[in-house]
Amino acid sequence: MKSKITLKELAKLLNVSVSTVSKALHESPEISPKTAQRVKELAKLHNYRPNPVAVNLKKSKTGTLGVVIPNISNSFFARVLSGMEDEAQKNGQQVITYISNESLEKEKQICDMLTSGFVDGVLIAVSEETQKKKDYDHLHALLEYDIPVVVYDRINLGLPTDKIGVDDEKSFFEAANYFISKGITRIGLASGIHHVGIGQLRIKGYQKAMAEQKETFLATSTKPMQLKDKIKALIMDTKVDALLCTDFESAIMTSRVAYEENIKIPEDLKLIGYMSKDVAGFLSPSLSYIEQHPQELGNMAVQILNNRVSGKYESGKFVEEIIATTLVHLESSRL
Amino acid sequence: MKSKITLKELAKLLNVSVSTVSKALHESPEISPKTAQRVKELAKLHNYRPNPVAVNLKKSKTGTLGVVIPNISNSFFARVLSGMEDEAQKNGQQVITYISNESLEKEKQICDMLTSGFVDGVLIAVSEETQKKKDYDHLHALLEYDIPVVVYDRINLGLPTDKIGVDDEKSFFEAANYFISKGITRIGLASGIHHVGIGQLRIKGYQKAMAEQKETFLATSTKPMQLKDKIKALIMDTKVDALLCTDFESAIMTSRVAYEENIKIPEDLKLIGYMSKDVAGFLSPSLSYIEQHPQELGNMAVQILNNRVSGKYESGKFVEEIIATTLVHLESSRL
DNA sequence: CTGAAAGCGCTTACAG
DNA sequence: CTGAAAGCGCTTACAG
Missing domain, CATH: 3.40.50.2300 (Response regulator)
Structure with missing residues (x-):
């Protein structure tokens, strides 16, 4: 139950002033080696730690x-x-x-x-x-x-x-281009965050990569069930070959649709999403993802x-x- | 670029003492309503906020x-x-x-x-x-x-x-009993955290529930690949009908094994795990779980x-x- | 080399 | 009702 010792108490024990103790503990050249030594020893013995609140007040910072x-x-x-x-x-x-x-x-x-x-x-x-x-x-x-x-x-x-920030636009530009370079061009995008900045950047990256393709295919909604329906339409009706998902929700919705409709990933549909490493790697099948570091x-x-x-x-x-x-x-x- | 105003500055502007300002702002009955009023108005005007570091130092807390x-x-x-x-x-x-x-x-x-x-x-x-x-x-x-x-x-x-804490022991006691009450008795348990307290409690709950059964079936390891092999053995060789997983890792490993071995969940194997609501609900199939609140x-x-x-x-x-x-x-x- | 003093921004017991 | 003073625990410019 030892309570914290203060500079003042230390000073009293040593019969020196508070200033001397403070300086000694800060390696001030003003203090004689002998005193510095004594102070430090007692400080160590009592496990002295400056009160951070006091230090901060003095230094006008937190x-x-x-x-x-x-x-x-x-x-x-x-x-x-x-x-x-x-x-x-x-x-x-x-x-x-x-x-x-x-x-x-x-x-x-x-x-x-x-x-x-x-x-x-x-x-x-x-x-x-x-x-x-x-x-x-x-x-x-x-x-x-x-x-x-x-x-x-x-x-x-x-x-x-x-x-x-993260290079959102480029990440999806590259992801889409990856598929294009392999000859897959019916690439869709699913997003539950198309209304916020990072979502828009990811979509932009996708669209840039798709510039030379005839069509782009978007499924976007902030409402889970609507998003799911749109994704389903993209997969079952539009029959995209690959899907980029801007966020966890759309990726998980896509897996869900595939599971329910018996669509095989990656055989029937390829998928890249934004999610964290340990979730992506643990899913079955594991989900290719964009690592944001x-x-x-x-x-x-x-x-x-x-x-x-x-x-x-x-x-x-x-x-x-x-x-x-x-x-x-x-x-x-x-x- | 307005920098924070202090009590002292406020006091000077009002031509009263610092103590008066402080008291006025603390609704002290010592202060006349008129002064209190003046002080509060100016404080509000300047958006005065006491410096938390100073208050804490004074109160000897953080x-x-x-x-x-x-x-x-x-x-x-x-x-x-x-x-x-x-x-x-x-x-x-x-x-x-x-x-x-x-x-x-x-x-x-x-x-x-x-x-x-x-x-x-x-x-x-x-x-x-x-x-x-x-x-x-x-x-x-x-x-x-x-x-x-x-x-x-x-x-x-x-x-x-x-x-x-959480009622770890009881949670698995009930989970195992749930299956037993439905006539499923070949229940296994998988754990990657059998060496720590909460893991041990969960295992204990399982074992208590299984007390009247002939056998218990455990797959435990802190090493992912070993754990996976043991889970695989439990599913493929021991042929358990249900598996309780004490942690995310063992649950995900189990899904993985089922995926690779073409075991249908829940038809061939039933599963209950510990994980968070939004992961559990999003998996395909969704994973029954113990909510820990x-x-x-x-x-x-x-x-x-x-x-x-x-x-x-x-x-x-x-x-x-x-x-x-x-x-x-x-x-x-x-x- | 050491210490008294001022001060960081507050609060509060005390005096008037 | 108001204010001067002490003090929370420190740091540092200044005096000696």
């Missing part, structure tokens, strides 16, 4: 980063968080997690409280609802309070912040934020990093 | 909770975190996330830093490695520093802390911690809450 996550059950975001935590740890920073649940209201609450100064900077993936309603006032509020913001993953929203994204997001905080970037000029995706072929795209 | 998560990609833990964040939010607390990656070393580092006083309390699910090596010194260190600890999910480790677990974990912090529990006596699981039948257990 030592913490705020991460706003739209949906933690999405393993992409879970991994991004892991990458952030990892990098923060290296810098002795703490990560405070806020979950918006894709809700504008919740996101506003979070940003509002963040303006009080709980964190040194904010990492945010803007919620779907926010994107739909294009209401970014709460984010601007953060900026007005001079709190550095890094927008991650969902970046093409025109916000005046540093950004780090979430861990690295999280790492870099924190680096960018810290560069901004420490003034390494020119103010008024924003950094935009794009992480290259990797197309991983598992069973579902086998030719 | 206003934050530390959550240690073994594996954030496991959607169970992601949801638990979400439940914690939710409850913390209600109390105006911040959640700091630490990820141990099932590593004892990392867990030690985390606990060590936590003793410095970054948080008011800790919520932890002990890593697998820690359980295997039974090295709990770092957790005892936390307790010695008088930092309240709540152990969640992985609770049967004999630690002197408050606990909240992670969100509620997270909620309650924070409540317990806060009760402990605020002294609502008798010291030296520990609370142990168990959340009842729900067996959800989807396609894979259809009779």
